[in-house]
Amino acid sequence: MTVTTYSVHDLFGSFDNFASYTTGGLVYGAIYALIALGYTMVYGVLQLINFAHSEVFMYGTFAVAWTFVFLHGTDSASQSLGEALPILLVALLVAMFVSALVALLLERVAYRPLINKNAPKLIALISAIGASFALAEAMGLRDRFAKWVGLDDNLKDYVSPEKARDVYSNPVTINPHDLFSIGGYTVTDVDLVVIGAAILMMVALDQFVRRTRFGRGIRAVAQDPESAALMGVNSTRVVQVTFLIGGLMAGVAATLYMLKIGSTRQNAGFILGVKAFTAAVMGGIGNLRGALLGGLLLGVMENWGSAVFGSQWKDVVAFVLLVLILLVRPSGLLGEALGKARA
Amino acid sequence: MIRSTKSLRTLAALAGVAALTLSACGSSDDDGDKKSAGGASELCGKNLAFLGALTGDAGALGQNMVNGIELALKEHNDKNADCKISLKKFDSQGSPDNAPGLATQIVNDDSIFGLVGPGFSGESLATGKTFFEAGLPSISPSATNVTITDQGWTTWHRVIGNDDAQGKADAGYLTGKVGAKKVFVVDDGQDYSKGLAGTVKDALGDALVDSDQISVGDTNMSAVVQAVKSSGADAVFYGGYYTEAGLLAKQLRQGGFKGTFMSGDGSEDPNFVKVAGKEGAEGAVLSAPAGPAPSGFGATGLYATQAYDATNIFLAGIEDGASNGEELNKFIGSYTGDGVSGPIAFDDKGDIKESKIYAYFVKSGELDVANPEVIE
Numbered sequence: 001m002t003v004t005t006y007s008v009h010d011l012f013g014s015f016d017n018f019a020s021y022t023t024g025g026l027v028y029g030a031i032y033a034l035i036a037l038g039y040t041m042v043y044g045v046l047q048l049i050n051f052a053h054s055e056v057f058m059y060g061t062f063a064v065a066w067t068f069v070f071l072h073g074t075d076s077a078s079q080s081l082g083e084a085l086p087i088l089l090v091a092l093l094v095a096m097f098v099s100a101l102v103a104l105l106l107e108r109v110a111y112r113p114l115i116n117k118n119a120p121k122l123i124a125l126i127s128a129i130g131a132s133f134a135l136a137e138a139m140g141l142r143d144r145f146a147k148w149v150g151l152d153d154n155l156k157d158y159v160s161p162e163k164a165r166d167v168y169s170n171p172v173t174i175n176p177h178d179l180f181s182i183g184g185y186t187v188t189d190v191d192l193v194v195i196g197a198a199i200l201m202m203v204a205l206d207q208f209v210r211r212t213r214f215g216r217g218i219r220a221v222a223q224d225p226e227s228a229a230l231m232g233v234n235s236t237r238v239v240q241v242t243f244l245i246g247g248l249m250a251g252v253a254a255t256l257y258m259l260k261i262g263s264t265r266q267n268a269g270f271i272l273g274v275k276a277f278t279a280a281v282m283g284g285i286g287n288l289r290g291a292l293l294g295g296l297l298l299g300v301m302e303n304w305g306s307a308v309f310g311s312q313w314k315d316v317v318a319f320v321l322l323v324l325i326l327l328v329r330p331s332g333l334l335g336e337a338l339g340k341a342r343a
Numbered sequence: 344m345i346r347s348t349k350s351l352r353t354l355a356a357l358a359g360v361a362a363l364t365l366s367a368c369g370s371s372d373d374d375g376d377k378k379s380a381g382g383a384s385e386l387c388g389k390n391l392a393f394l395g396a397l398t399g400d401a402g403a404l405g406q407n408m409v410n411g412i413e414l415a416l417k418e419h420n421d422k423n424a425d426c427k428i429s430l431k432k433f434d435s436q437g438s439p440d441n442a443p444g445l446a447t448q449i450v451n452d453d454s455i456f457g458l459v460g461p462g463f464s465g466e467s468l469a470t471g472k473t474f475f476e477a478g479l480p481s482i483s484p485s486a487t488n489v490t491i492t493d494q495g496w497t498t499w500h501r502v503i504g505n506d507d508a509q510g511k512a513d514a515g516y517l518t519g520k521v522g523a524k525k526v527f528v529v530d531d532g533q534d535y536s537k538g539l540a541g542t543v544k545d546a547l548g549d550a551l552v553d554s555d556q557i558s559v560g561d562t563n564m565s566a567v568v569q570a571v572k573s574s575g576a577d578a579v580f581y582g583g584y585y586t587e588a589g590l591l592a593k594q595l596r597q598g599g600f601k602g603t604f605m606s607g608d609g610s611e612d613p614n615f616v617k618v619a620g621k622e623g624a625e626g627a628v629l630s631a632p633a634g635p636a637p638s639g640f641g642a643t644g645l646y647a648t649q650a651y652d653a654t655n656i657f658l659a660g661i662e663d664g665a666s667n668g669e670e671l672n673k674f675i676g677s678y679t680g681d682g683v684s685g686p687i688a689f690d691d692k693g694d695i696k697e698s699k700i701y702a703y704f705v706k707s708g709e710l711d712v713a714n715p716e717v718i719e
Binding site: 017020021024025027028173175176186188261262263265267268270271302303306307310311312314315 | 617
């Protein structure tokens with residue numbers, strides 16, 4: 001019904017437009033990439049897709065929202081990034097803590113019992129999907145939980161009553177300020193912080209895995225769990241650390257997401273999770289740098305796709321791209337496993 | 344949740360019975376000197392059904408409707424101890440996938456003589472045939488998609504203006520009152536949204552500069568924002584519900600869009616402001632084919648007055664002596680009256696004859712629900 005009248009010529013005839021679509025894509029791509037880390041690391045170590053990772057992220061977004069309400073109140077009157085920075089930093093720590101906690105809980109409840117029993121990978125996958133739904137629906141119950149513990153009056157600023165499954169209404173509204181322009185397109189401080197923070201975290205993690213003792217342990221287990229165990233690597237510990245790091249990164253992603261979007265819902269993880277998983281596969285699942293590349297690429301290609309074909313085709317473009325890449329490189333763009341990363 | 348409302352309802356019913364045994368029952372005089380209810384109708388003691396969203400993303404809207412229905416039933420039951428009508432609620436979560444199964448349950452339930460609902464357009468299109476074939480009369484308080492009444496389902500009525508009226512009024516408001524020269528139209532691809540956005544597009548004519556579509560649940564609207572900005576539009580119309588509308592309004596403002604943001608009744612909810620944030624929502628115009636409830640009205644929320652009126656039409660039919668679906672349907676078709684939501688009479692398709700469209704404004708960071716402007 002909607003007839004989109006853009007043509008490639010209209011859009012990319014102007015560099016302003018092109019730069020704008022690209023920057024917008026990079027911002028989302030950076031968030032995809034951070035979430036993708038969780039998928040990639042767990043896959044690298046356990047050869048398992050942790051489908052509940054999107055919920056780890058979602059809990060992080062709520063942690064940010066609630067921290068904001070707690071420190072700032074429900075008044076959503078505008079704040080610049082500079083004004084909100086102290087609250088954001090606290091929110092970041094809380095989100096990282098909450099996401100890491102959920103990730104560890106997930107590992108303990110949904111995976112370790114199965115891994116210890118040497119259950120087939122398929123069972124763990126189903127357990128992951130189940131955990132994903134359970135976590136999302138548990139968040140949907142937050143208003144009732146507040147009632148059960150007798151906190152609904154105190155908490156009415158924190159949960160929106162009767163609409164708990166609905167959008168969480170919150171004051172995480174950061175008004176972006178223009179910094180500089182690239183060919184007429186103005187880059188804002190929020191855009192820059194999201195992209196910058198994401199890349200910084202990725203680099204830090206990459207160095208962690210490559211240079212530290214824990215990193216070596218992770219790589220050892222990823223490469224050959226049995227030999228690693230013989231060499232004295234505590235694989236349970238390594239798996240835990242992997243989930244922990246994935247959770248911490250999801251917390252960072254959640255903070256950046258709230259900085260950019262500002263509202264969340266109990267099913268917020270679903271679409272982002274699928275996209276991040278796609279980014280991980282695109283970059284080569286099990287590869288950290290691949291997750292960054294895949295995430296940024298996916299974000300940008302999506303926006304270009306929207307520009308050329310209309311926004312309703314965004315997801316189609318993303319998945320067609322995924323299929324095309326996998327046809328040419330079945331192991332993804334940087335199809336090198338985590339375990340093979342050089343020390 | 345269902346369990347708790349059930350027990351609540353039982354309690355309310357008990358309380359009602361207690362109240363009635365104490366008070367003398369008054370005579371009904373809704374339609375002047377027509378037959379008094381006095382147990383005359385075989386429908387006494389039976390049920391009205393509600394089908395719509397009670398939980399899920401749009402659960403609040405369905406809850407508003409139920410409040411209106413329950414108010415009307417309570418008023419009726421308080422007056423007519425010998426002809427009590429109860430409500431059976433069916434929660435579709437607003438989804439056209441859930442509704443057909445519930446519709447089958449409704450038509451197979453002999454104790455149900457009529458339906459207030461369905462709540463949304465998608466579920467109305469998915470269930471209208473079932474109700475029509477079973478001869479069960481229905482009055483929707485809120486489904487506004489134009490095509491529903493084109494299906495020939497003679498049992499289907501609505502007490503709300505359709506999207507045709509709303510879309511034309513919205514387009515007229517943007518080009519007339521706002522003075523917009525270039526309007527960009529966005530929708531989310533659902534039945535209701537496409538219908539409303541489509542009417543707006545047609546009515547805009549040359550003022551339509553471009554259009555785009557987003558998907559429900561998506562949060563990244565940077566591409567749409569960019570398209571709006573490069574089109575040079577001075578107004579944006581969005582067809583859809585308040586979550587995406589709020590996100591779009593917010594991202595447009597943050598992206599530097601200075602023009603007017605307008606959306607329809609799917610966004611006319613205080614949550615729009617919460618999602619968009621005060622700055623993002625400021626100045627937004629949200630239209631709805633429903634005015635504010637009169638002061639002192641015992642149910643709040645969008646569509647509560649329509650649901651109340653729809654219920655009263657059924658009750659008037661019972662008082663008139665209708666004893667089955669067919670007679671009720673005939674009664675509804677020829678009904679004229681003044682509801683709390685405005686004058687009610689149906690055309691031969693089941694659409695309300697006269698409807699007003701209101702524009703609500705976001706001022707000082709709040710949706711002003713009390714002072715809309717009539718735009719048609």
